[in-house]
Amino acid sequence: MKHLKLVLLLGIMIVSSIAKASVWYPLPVEAYGFGKKYPKAQSLLFAFDYGHALVYERLLLHRGRISNPADFERKILADVMKILQNPPTVKVEEDDIAPSYVxxxxxxxxxxxxxxxLHQFVLDVLATSQDRGPGMILLVNALTDQYQAAKPVAITDTCKTMDFMDGHYFSKAFRENYPSFNQLIWAYHWFQIRLYEDLLLPTEIERDAAVAATTEEFFELLSDLPDSAGFEMMPETAVEAPTFAKNFPKLPPAFDNNHMLHDIVSDLLVSSVVPFEALRREGIRMGRMALDPDAFRATTCGHGGGHGGTHGGGAGGQ
Amino acid sequence: MRMYLLSIVIGIVATNVSAQELKDYREFTLAVRDTLTLGIPSTMGGTVTVEAKLILGEPAIPTPAVFDFPLADESKFIRNFVDRIYLNDGSYLKIQGEEIPLTCIFLHGQDNRYSGKDDPLAPDFVLRVTIPANDYSCVGPINPGWPRTSERRELWDTSLSYVVRDPTIMLPADITVQYRRNIFAAYLMDLGN
Structure with a gap:
């Protein structure tokens, strides 16, 4: 009885310690089910984490000493391509790849x-749910609620204007100096968004074919960067995945805000007007804006800046 | 809802915790020193100075979580409590001129008053204070998803830790500074200001 009581007590200690956790525990039952069904696409997502971290770390370590950005970009792109062609099969920890950035x-x-x-677990539910209707929507909404409940770390699901990404004194430094990197990262985001749309197709055969086509298309986008991708603006969730946006209206703003924040980090890393000593402070300031629903709040959702390249938009185009 | 259920479970197991005790335990957390200057003796010569500044924010949990550790004599027990309070922006651990954001206070307290202790040197309370940097959700010290989601058991890579044996003076002792996973013993520097 004493042992039982002790176990119970320790259990309480653990539960209490994760009530506000940003470590998702316990994991949803569907966690990483997407990877079981679509291992190639899942490995690519792991590779994106690796690629993001690698680019960030090298930009930071070489900050202020890059005399030839085009040459620098070419060398890292070659390394990233190797990772994408031979992607990891497990999720990598960023501090193993990018300790300075972390x-x-x-x-x-x-x-x-x-x-x-949240991105991952939504994919997992959409890929594995037997219920393709209200049951699946409930599961995704429950994940969204759990995500938003962790207030200190939940990016707002209020729509922001593009000025959140492009309206700062250091904005656009990344895309102006490293156009191929920028297209690569937007291609990552496009791939993630399109998977959501693919997974909402009505039959399993259609979903499998769509995921395979999106994966193939992703590599086409990278075939001759920056021209092969051809994004004129950051891909937006509601534009690239309209069915997904209609079914889960809270998620597109949260995902787009996340993607804009990625671009902000890229700009901070390469901007010559942000001193190295100010990076941590500016990173925190930008993070606070991402959390704040009132910062750069848009009057209407949807920026209309969809992808103007050759690879169409949304599952309906397949 | 989750916190409500948690409160019910705590209520069942630790039935003797009064509202006043919970308030007292929270007060311990609120009384943690808000500025510290620490010295780390270096084998390279000299002393590395580390400064800490804390600006208290909102509690991460509504009340401290309490649990009793039973002793052989069933009428006696050691009470433990855990509290977490977020720190606001502007809190920092200053190392080599860099202000690393401190993000919360994690306090694990031990209340010995119900243990039957008769040694006057044994303190009524022992408070183990950990102040992590860089964890805005205040999840640690152990990664609850380990080892499935991470190879690292310890979640925090930079933190300040110490022990308090007397809440009336909140004197930090047995101080360690963890900096990017390296741990250094430190001492409190009384600069007289």
């Missing part, structure tokens, strides 16, 4: 980690 941007890392878990 140290410099703590709040943003917390926000990205928490948000990426």
């Amino acid at each position: 140290d410099r941007f703590p709040l943003l890392l917390n926000l990205f980690d928490w948000s990426h878990l």
Whole structure:
């Protein structure tokens, strides 16, 4: 009886310690089910984490000493391509790849980690749910609620204007100096968004074919960067995944805000007008804006800046 | 809802905790020193100075979580409590001129008053204070998803930890500074200001 009581007590200690956790525990039962069904696409998502971290770390370590950005970009792209062609099969920890970046941007890392878990688990539910109707929607909405409940690290689901991404004194430094990197990262985001739309197709055969086509299309986008991707603006969830946006209206703003925050980090990393000593402080300031529903609040959702390339938009185009 | 259920479970197991005790335990957390200057003796020579500044924010849990550790004599027990309070922006651990954001206070207290202790040197309370940096959700110290979701058992990579044996003076002792997973013993520097 004493032992039982002790176990119970320790259990309480653990439960109490994770009530506000940004570590998602316990994991949803569907967790990483997407990878069982679509291992190639899942590995690519793991590779994106690796690729993001690698680019960020090298930009930070070489900050202020890159005399030839085009050459620098070419070399890292070659390394990233190797990772994409031979992607990891498990999720990588960013501090194993990018310790300097992790140290410099703590709040943003917390926000990205928490948000990426939501991205993953939504994919897992959409890929594995037997119920393709209200039951599946309930599951995704429950994940969304759990995500938003962790207030200190939940990016707001209020729509923001593009000025959140492009309206700062350091904005656009990344895309102006590293156009191929920028297209690569927007291609990552496009791939993630399109998977949501693919997974809402009515039959399993259609879903499997759509995921395979999106994966193939992703590599086409990278075939001759930056021209092969051709994004004129950051891909937006509601534009690239309209069915998904209609079914889960809270998620597109949260995902787009996350993607804009990625672009902000990229700009901070390469901007010559942000001193190295200011990076941590500016990262926290930008993170607070991502959490704040009132910062850069849009009067209407949808920016209309969809992808103007050759690869169409949304599952309906397949 | 989750916190409500948690409160019910706590109520069942730790039935003797009064509202006043919960308030007292929370007061311990609120009384943690808000500025510290620490010295770390270096084998390279000299002393590395580390500064900490804390600006208290909202509680991460409504009330401290309490649990009793039973002793052989069933009428006696050691009471433990855990509390978490967020720190606001502007809180920092300053190392080599860099202000690393401190993000919360994690306090694990031990209340010995119900243990039957008769040694006057044994303190009524022992408070183990950990102040992590960079964890805005205040989840640690152990990664609850480990080992399935991470190879690292310890969630926090940078933190300040110490023990308090007397809440009336809140004197930090046995201080350690963890910096990017390296741990250093430190001492309190009384600069007289």
